[in-house]
Amino acid sequence: MKRFVVLPVVAGLVLAACSSGGSKKNTSASSSTSSTAATQVTVKAYSPESNSVQGVCGNGIVIDLAIRSKDPNLLKAAIRAAQPGQPGRNPAYQNLVVTLSTTEPSLGGPQANIAGLFQIVSVSQQSDGSGEIWATWVNAQPRFGVDVDSVLDAYVVNDPAPATVAADRSGLNVVSNVEHVPFHIAGSVGSTACAATSTTSSGATSTTGRTTTTSHTTTTAHTTTTAHTTTTAAAPTSSPVTTSH
Numbered sequence: 001m002k003r004f005v006v007l008p009v010v011a012g013l014v015l016a017a018c019s020s021g022g023s024k025k026n027t028s029a030s031s032s033t034s035s036t037a038a039t040q041v042t043v044k045a046y047s048p049e050s051n052s053v054q055g056v057c058g059n060g061i062v063i064d065l066a067i068r069s070k071d072p073n074l075l076k077a078a079i080r081a082a083q084p085g086q087p088g089r090n091p092a093y094q095n096l097v098v099t100l101s102t103t104e105p106s107l108g109g110p111q112a113n114i115a116g117l118f119q120i121v122s123v124s125q126q127s128d129g130s131g132e133i134w135a136t137w138v139n140a141q142p143r144f145g146v147d148v149d150s151v152l153d154a155y156v157v158n159d160p161a162p163a164t165v166a167a168d169r170s171g172l173n174v175v176s177n178v179e180h181v182p183f184h185i186a187g188s189v190g191s192t193a194c195a196a197t198s199t200t201s202s203g204a205t206s207t208t209g210r211t212t213t214t215s216h217t218t219t220t221a222h223t224t225t226t227a228h229t230t231t232t233a234a235a236p237t238s239s240p241v242t243t244s245h
Helices: 010-017
Strands: 042-047 062-069 096-100 120-125 131-138 148-156 179-185 197-201 204-208
Touching: 042 148, 042 179, 062 096, 062 148
Parallel strands: none
Antiparallel strands: 042 062, 062 131, 096 148, 120 131, 148 179, 197 204
C-alpha cells in the first residue's frame, strides 16, 4: 500500500498541546466509552471533541490520544517524531487500535486500523507512578470523508494489533476502555468551495465536482474512379514480315 502523505508540521501541534513529563491539560472534551468497568489501561481522546466539526474539506482532522496505565507491560512504546506512516499497526506503539467509520475502501474501510498513520508517539511518567503515551495524527488528504458524520473508536489490545479488526472486536484481547467519539468532518468552510475529489473502489471511479465531457466525431469519405481505355487498330500491310530466331 502506498505510504500516506501527512502534514510535516504536526510536531508543532503536539508540542503546543503537550509538555514532556506532564499529563495532558484538563479539557471539557466529552466522549463515551463502551464500558464503565475498570480496565488496565485508560484511553482518552482530547481531539476530536464529541460532536465537534474537524478540518476543512476533509483535511486537517486531528486525533490526539492519551493512553495511561500503571502496568508498564501495556505501555511499551518508542518515540515517533513527525514521521509519515501507513494504515495498520503503529511501529512505535504496536498495541494501539484506532478506527474511523468513514475511512475510504482503498485504505481498508471502517474496519482498518489506522494507528499506523499516527505521526507522533511520545511517552512520559506521572507522579502517581503511572505511565502515559501520547499519540497524535493529522491528515492532509480527504480520504476519510468530506462533509460527513464520522465515529472514532480507539482502544488498546494486549497483543500487537492487527491491520484490520472485526466490527464487534471479536478475537481481540482488549485491555482498555473503548473511546467512542462521534464528530463531523467538515466540507467547505466560508465561501471557499472544496476541490473535486476522486475515490476508486472495485474498479469504479466516482468524482465529486464539475465534470465536462467533449466529444468530436469526424467522418470523411473520398471515392475516385478513373478509367482509361485506348484501342488502336492498324491496317495490315500488303507485305507481311516474318522473323525467326
